[in-house]
Structure formats: C-alpha cells, structure tokens
Amino acid sequence: MRGADTVAELVRRQWGDHRIGLRDEHHTLTHHQVAAGAAARAALLVDLMPPRPGGEPHLGILLDNTPEYPLWLGATALAGAAVAGINPTRRGAELARDIRHTACRVLVTQRAHLPLLDGLPLPGVRILVTDTDAYRELLGPYGSARPGDARLGPVRPDSRFLLSFTSGSTGAPKAALCSQGRLAAAGASLAAHFSVGRDDVHYICMPMFHGNAVIADWAPALAAGAGVALRARFSASRFLSDVRGFDATYFTYVGRAVQYLLATPPTAEDHVHRLRLGFGTEAGAVDAARFRERFGVPLVEGYGSSEGGASIQRTPDTPTGAVGRAAPTDDLVVVDAETGRECEAARFSPTGRLLNAAEAVGELVNRGRSAFEGYWRNPEAEAARLRDGWYWTGDLFYRDADGYLYFAGRTDDRLRVDSENLAAAMIEHILARWEPAAGVAVYAIPDPVAGDQVMAALALREGAVFDPAEFAAFLAAQQDLGTKMPPRFVRVTPELPLTATNKIHRVALRRASFLCEDPVWWRPTQGAPYEPLTPAAAATLRAEYARHGRIPEFTDR
Known part of the structure; x- marks a missing residue:
C-alpha cells in the first residue's frame, strides 16, 4: 500500500x-x-x-x-x-x-x-x-x-x-x-517491519493515553488497513479469550504486563489462537522465553521513545537479550554521562553473561539528526534532552562489538553502591531467573553513610514461599551477579505496584523502603544469611541514619 x-x-x-x-x-x-x-x-x-x-x-x-x-x-x-x-x-x-x-x-x-x-x-x-x-x-x-x-x-x-x-x-x-x-511514518515503518496486512487484527489492551498503544499498535494497523480490537483496561485473565474472540494476530505490551499473563493458570488451549507477535518493552529475556514456550508467541523487544529522539531496529540476526541496532537514520552511541566519552564495548562470558558492566553501561545518545519535535511549553525539559547538539535518551544501554544494543534501565534507576554504578534493570534480569519469582523490581534506598543500598521486591508464583537459604544459594550461583549487586533487603509482596502504563512504580517502592507492611528479609552484614527484618532491627537502622545526618523520606514515618 x-x-x-x-x-x-x-x-x-x-x-x-x-x-x-x-x-x-x-x-x-x-x-x-x-x-x-x-x-x-x-x-x-x-x-x-x-x-x-x-x-x-x-x-x-x-x-x-x-x-x-x-x-x-x-x-x-x-x-x-x-x-x-x-x-x-x-x-x-x-x-x-x-x-x-x-x-x-x-x-x-x-x-x-x-x-x-x-x-x-x-x-x-x-x-x-x-x-x-x-x-x-x-x-x-x-x-x-x-x-x-x-x-x-x-x-x-x-x-x-x-x-x-x-x-x-x-x-x-x-x-x-x-x-x-x-506518526504516519512510524505506523508505516512498523507495519512494513512486522509484515502487517489487511487481514491482521491488532489487539489494543494497553491504555491509549500512552504512546505505546497509539504509536506501536493503532498507527501500524491504520497504515496497513488492519483491524483493531479494544479491551477497555488490561486484563490478564481475559487476554486469551479476547485474542481468540477477536481473532487477534498482534498486540503490544509495556512493563510488567507479560509477567501478569504468565501468572495466569496454564490451560491445554494456551496455543489455540491466531496471535503471531507481541511487540513491546521491558519483558526481559527470561519472561520472553517463558511466554513463547507457553503460548507459542514470540515477543519482540523494541525501543523507540515517545519523543522520537532515538530508535533501535531488531533484525533476524539480533542476539538473544539484545534490542537491535540503531535505525539507519540515527547515530547512536553509549556514553559515560559524566565525561561524555564513549563506553567500552560489552564483553561476555561463554554463556552470554556481561563481564564489564561498570565500563560498558552508559546513557544512550543520538549524535545524529533526531526526530524529536520538542515538549509542549517546556523549554527547560527540551534543553535537558538536547545537550551539546546530541539527544540524550535518559536510558541506560550497553553495546557489543558488533553494534548490537542491550537495554539496562533508566538513568533514574541507576544505583551507586560503594562508589560503583549499577543498573537496576540488569540486576532484575538476573533475579528473574529465580524460578519462584513471578515479578521482580530492584531499586535504590539510601545507605546510612553514603550512596545507595540495593533493595528488591519479589512477587512470588502461586503456591511459592520465600526460602531465604534457597534464594541466597541462587544468588551465589549467578556468575554475572557482581559483588555489589545482591540485594541487602528483600521485600516479599503479593504483587508489584504498577503505574497506569503497567510499569513498576519505583517511586512508591523507594518511599516505602523497608518500612512497608510486607515481610522484609535482610542481611545485617555483607554475605550474612537473610533473616527477617524485625521492628527492633528497623529501629536500629533508623537510628543509624540519624547518627550520620541522613534523614531519607522513609525514615520520617
């Protein structure tokens, strides 16, 4: 067309x-x-x-x-x-x-x-x-x-x-x-990339006030003359019945929607549908593999900000875990935000584990001509996004020697532990391998003296219980889990708090910290066994913050 x-x-x-x-x-x-x-x-x-x-x-x-x-x-x-x-x-x-x-x-x-x-x-x-x-x-x-x-x-x-x-x-x-x-060009590009035709039906279950549903779902359907099917609000329990009833072939997802779909009870008819593709962000390699095995549907991780300042295209030879390469119109590099220097190429173990995260992870920047059209009446935000003639995405990536890019989280989700910079998303991808975990969120809470400490929230699969010794043994077995990465605090929660677009509500998690209603396990010292965080231990921690003059928001409760 x-x-x-x-x-x-x-x-x-x-x-x-x-x-x-x-x-x-x-x-x-x-x-x-x-x-x-x-x-x-x-x-x-x-x-x-x-x-x-x-x-x-x-x-x-x-x-x-x-x-x-x-x-x-x-x-x-x-x-x-x-x-x-x-x-x-x-x-x-x-x-x-x-x-x-x-x-x-x-x-x-x-x-x-x-x-x-x-x-x-x-x-x-x-x-x-x-x-x-x-x-x-x-x-x-x-x-x-x-x-x-x-x-x-x-x-x-x-x-x-x-x-x-x-x-x-x-x-x-x-x-x-x-x-x-x-928007018309984006729709046409996605329709061509995914071979969307007039017989396809795009299932829109992500909220349409968000760019994902309009740019990545509605626009390519409109460009190709495909049908559109709507779900008023995302529902994991009704997903498959909708897909079958609407004869859907394509859907988009954001954030933790895939985890909620995987948490639904398996059935003998999980493969009975015409769905051929899911396109979105932040599913993670582990959940993407589980989704394909269970439902027979590949999930394609994409990257393209709502602002349009940078885009990454996936090709058939994209390695597992990578998002893809820079679009032909973009000049994307991964740089150290403090120095502006390009980061080292990622090095991997024989099993594909990243070996040099501290040197390879940086902010994704577009040095070429950007499609960014600005923010409505917000010149300060535009200036922050466009610095030194470059478009700064605000997202962390690393890049291998062949130019393939791997998502590592938001710059706002970076942790600094013992003077070492860590990306929350990378730790999440590792923790997601733990079989009892249905959902994982990693975030920083302040260290009583300086920098951050790592805290993780785990939503467990139905019927699973948190075994602290088993979890510690799992952590010790992960060859790509650096010495600063293991969470000191682990919150075990029925479900992770989400924003309206199904992204983890990290602000709420950080504010609650270890003073939440859910059970929290912690290591009093590095490498110690996990034990329940008691009210007495929490009070001792709060006193430690006070002694060092660090009064985070969560301690004022």
Whole structure:
C-alpha cells in the first residue's frame, strides 16, 4: 500500500471499506463506519472550537479504551487539531494541571470518570460525556459529514497531532509533541517491519493515553488497513479469550504486563489462537522465553521513545537479550554521562553473561539528526534532552562489538553502591531467573553513610514461599551477579505496584523502603544469611541514619 504523509490521509482511506475495522466486546464497526464516525466528530469539533486569540485547537481525551478513543483520534487528524491523552490515574490538582497545561478547549470523557473532574478548576473547557443521550444528540446532526469536510487548520505532515505525556513518575509529566507526519511514518515503518496486512487484527489492551498503544499498535494497523480490537483496561485473565474472540494476530505490551499473563493458570488451549507477535518493552529475556514456550508467541523487544529522539531496529540476526541496532537514520552511541566519552564495548562470558558492566553501561545518545519535535511549553525539559547538539535518551544501554544494543534501565534507576554504578534493570534480569519469582523490581534506598543500598521486591508464583537459604544459594550461583549487586533487603509482596502504563512504580517502592507492611528479609552484614527484618532491627537502622545526618523520606514515618 502506498505510504501516506498524514494520519488524516490514512483515516480517509477507510472510507468505502466495509470490512470489520474496529471492535470491542459491545460494538463492531466497519472501516467505513470508522471513517464516517471520525468525520462526524471532526465536524462537531470545528463547531466547538471557533477561532479565538491564543486558543489552541487541542482536545483532551479522558477515556478507557472504548471505540470513542480511536474515533476521536481520527477526528482530530481530519480537523487539523491535536490530542492530549489524559491519564485517568492522575487525581485532583495533578489531573487539572495536565488538562490546563496542554491547553485543552474540549475534554472528551465518560460517566465513569466524571467523579475525577468534580470540583476541578477547568475554566473554558467544554466537557463531552460520550455515554450519554446528550452526547448522542449533540453528534446527531453531523452524521452526513465526510472526511475532509471540516477543518480547524491546515492538515500537513508537520501539523501538531499528539501531546503525549511521559510517565511522570517523578515531578510533573512532560507532553512530548508528535506531528501527523511522524506518526504516519512510524505506523508505516512498523507495519512494513512486522509484515502487517489487511487481514491482521491488532489487539489494543494497553491504555491509549500512552504512546505505546497509539504509536506501536493503532498507527501500524491504520497504515496497513488492519483491524483493531479494544479491551477497555488490561486484563490478564481475559487476554486469551479476547485474542481468540477477536481473532487477534498482534498486540503490544509495556512493563510488567507479560509477567501478569504468565501468572495466569496454564490451560491445554494456551496455543489455540491466531496471535503471531507481541511487540513491546521491558519483558526481559527470561519472561520472553517463558511466554513463547507457553503460548507459542514470540515477543519482540523494541525501543523507540515517545519523543522520537532515538530508535533501535531488531533484525533476524539480533542476539538473544539484545534490542537491535540503531535505525539507519540515527547515530547512536553509549556514553559515560559524566565525561561524555564513549563506553567500552560489552564483553561476555561463554554463556552470554556481561563481564564489564561498570565500563560498558552508559546513557544512550543520538549524535545524529533526531526526530524529536520538542515538549509542549517546556523549554527547560527540551534543553535537558538536547545537550551539546546530541539527544540524550535518559536510558541506560550497553553495546557489543558488533553494534548490537542491550537495554539496562533508566538513568533514574541507576544505583551507586560503594562508589560503583549499577543498573537496576540488569540486576532484575538476573533475579528473574529465580524460578519462584513471578515479578521482580530492584531499586535504590539510601545507605546510612553514603550512596545507595540495593533493595528488591519479589512477587512470588502461586503456591511459592520465600526460602531465604534457597534464594541466597541462587544468588551465589549467578556468575554475572557482581559483588555489589545482591540485594541487602528483600521485600516479599503479593504483587508489584504498577503505574497506569503497567510499569513498576519505583517511586512508591523507594518511599516505602523497608518500612512497608510486607515481610522484609535482610542481611545485617555483607554475605550474612537473610533473616527477617524485625521492628527492633528497623529501629536500629533508623537510628543509624540519624547518627550520620541522613534523614531519607522513609525514615520520617
């Protein structure tokens, strides 16, 4: 299929196509009906946003994954407007800040989310509630609209289309800009890379306010003319029944969704489906192998920030554990953030274990021309991202002698133990090999004197119990577990806390530290056996922090 310069052109192509294009558990729409629905909403949007000085053509969407979400995405593209995906897990002043910061003049939501908006100061924001008679009556007169009939502004490749919030685990989230041209190109690239065709069905179970679902799932389906199936919210227990019911062939994942799928009880029909591919990030090599063995579906780990500043492409010869090589348009290097010097190439043992993590792990930087289009009204964040003419990703990687890149975590997740820098993700990948563990999170808590100490949270498989001697023996057997890497504290928890995008909520874990309600095991001295952390031992630790004048947030409880 010929490429398209804009998302609007891709929406227009659906007109006249009467194959099934969009489904959820309650609705089935043809591609033509999707295009017609987008055109009707575009015409309504134009009437709701008359030109005014300083009035940006921005629409906020505060919805679960219902058909209204992609319909309004299409409408916004046709109208030459822009969408801000609003995170429904935000609350109060933070939620109001997101809506006001992105200059939303119209907010599309549903009745279930109305309590979130009660009492929020949102002056000048028109709120549309999709599952009401008033909304249907408002939309009714526009039913005969055709794609392209109504526009708020020019529709060009450089037209602003998405204001995509970053995760925002620390501080206010930033709204990364994405143009129609960049999203259309990303969709076409992924569709070609994964051979997406008109008979494919993309299952979108990740939240659509996040870039993963829109850029990596909806956009390639739109580019290829494939179908889309929606799950309002991710559900591990309904995943396989959805995949079968929708005849899905492709899905995306983020963070720990794969672990939750693996934690569901196995069945004799785990291979009975048409699913051929999962594409996402942070599954880890161990869980990816388990997923393929159990469900017969390969997981392809990808990398491409919502900001578009760097991308890595996987090729058939990519080694196990690697993400891939730099895209042809990028000049990616791994550098020491303090010196700016390129890190050493990774060296591996005969079994594939990284031997020189301290010298090889650094921040991934794009020295070439970047597709980064900036942040909405945040010049400070742009300046931090673009330094010395380079695009700094904020992610840790290492690179082998052949140029293949391996993800090692976020720069914010780096630990400094006894003056040695460690990447939390690398320790997690090692701990994930422990069979009783269903989920692993590694994070830093302050050392009473200087630097950090390593703490791990373990969610165990059903029926498993934490055996401290068995866990210590496992650690001792891992040849790539450096002497500074073993966790001093181990929190055993029923489930790991997650953000709305299924990423581990490390901020919550760090704040709770060892003063949490879950059982915590610890080593009083390096190499000692793990033992329960008693209230008396915790009090002694808190006193040690006080003696050294280090009063972390968690000790003030």
